[in-house]
Amino acid sequence: MITWLQGTIVENKRWTPELFTISIKTEPLAFKAGQFILVGVKNGDDVLYRPYSLVNPPDGSLLQVHFNTVKDGTLSPLLTDLSPGDSIQVSNRPTGLLTLEEVPDVSNLWLFATGTGVGPFISILMTAEPWQRFKKVVLCYAVKTLDDMAYIKELNKIKSKYEEQFCFIPFITRENVAGTINSRLTTYLESGELEKKAQLILSAKSSHTMLCGNADMINEVTQLLEQKGLRRHSRSKPGQIAMEKYY
Numbered sequence: 001m002i003t004w005l006q007g008t009i010v011e012n013k014r015w016t017p018e019l020f021t022i023s024i025k026t027e028p029l030a031f032k033a034g035q036f037i038l039v040g041v042k043n044g045d046d047v048l049y050r051p052y053s054l055v056n057p058p059d060g061s062l063l064q065v066h067f068n069t070v071k072d073g074t075l076s077p078l079l080t081d082l083s084p085g086d087s088i089q090v091s092n093r094p095t096g097l098l099t100l101e102e103v104p105d106v107s108n109l110w111l112f113a114t115g116t117g118v119g120p121f122i123s124i125l126m127t128a129e130p131w132q133r134f135k136k137v138v139l140c141y142a143v144k145t146l147d148d149m150a151y152i153k154e155l156n157k158i159k160s161k162y163e164e165q166f167c168f169i170p171f172i173t174r175e176n177v178a179g180t181i182n183s184r185l186t187t188y189l190e191s192g193e194l195e196k197k198a199q200l201i202l203s204a205k206s207s208h209t210m211l212c213g214n215a216d217m218i219n220e221v222t223q224l225l226e227q228k229g230l231r232r233h234s235r236s237k238p239g240q241i242a243m244e245k246y247y
């Protein structure tokens, strides 16, 4: 049974007409960067709910969820309409294995995100741990348009703090934008351009990868990584590919 915490919307930030981040005030909730919670809206005696990753770092004062409005979706259009002061339900048990606790000691961490899948990585990158543990952290973040590239300010801030360690590679597929790559992430990975850009070899020996976002990207990237000798990671069978599919 789900135990719900009562939350209040503090902000509903609109990045584009279909891309939002809600900030939620609740009683303190302990979680690990990269985990997700269930978020719900009351519907009579029921609660309509879905899983959402937390974007804020664990020491943040508000819970933050980054989402897009799915046309004809059940919950996301309701989240889109929330305003400051509105009520929201949050499960009291954050969960998920897309956390650094699950990552063995390796030299380099590669993060692959599409769209709102960047959320758990923002949370992880805002903690001290990746910078204490890995020589290099590479974030490949793919969106369709420049406006869809949420959290760019935060990522640039992290870049200026960890200039040498952090390699941020933004992909914008439907627009040509200076400083970004106008190609599919998978094409870039397959051709070897990604490793050239990162100036780093992506190998099973030196790397762990985390993938988050839509299933197409995750399936294609997984296939390409498997061709390089990386294997899916689970607690019982350690490998180098961890993932969270949103849909």
Ligand SMILES: Cc1cc2nc3c(=O)[nH]c(=O)nc-3n(C[C@H](O)[C@H](O)[C@H](O)COP(=O)(O)OP(=O)(O)OC[C@H]3O[C@@H](n4cnc5c(N)ncnc54)[C@H](O)[C@@H]3O)c2cc1C
Pocket: 036, 050, 051, 052, 053, 054, 065, 066, 067, 068, 070, 072, 073, 074, 075, 076, 077, 116, 117, 119, 244, 245, 246, 247
């Ligand atoms: C572990 C986990 C964490 C998640 N974290 C996030 C998150 O941080 N942010 C986020 O936006 N979503 C996240 N999702 C997806 C989210 O839970 C919902 O599925 C999504 O918001 C759609 O819900 P809905 O009720 O509006 O649509 P539904 O009525 O559930 O679904 C309608 C249709 O939309 C498709 N769909 C679902 N998500 C998307 C999407 N993002 N874009 C296009 N089509 C979609 C579904 O496959 C389905 O066919 C996560 C999913 C999982 C499993």
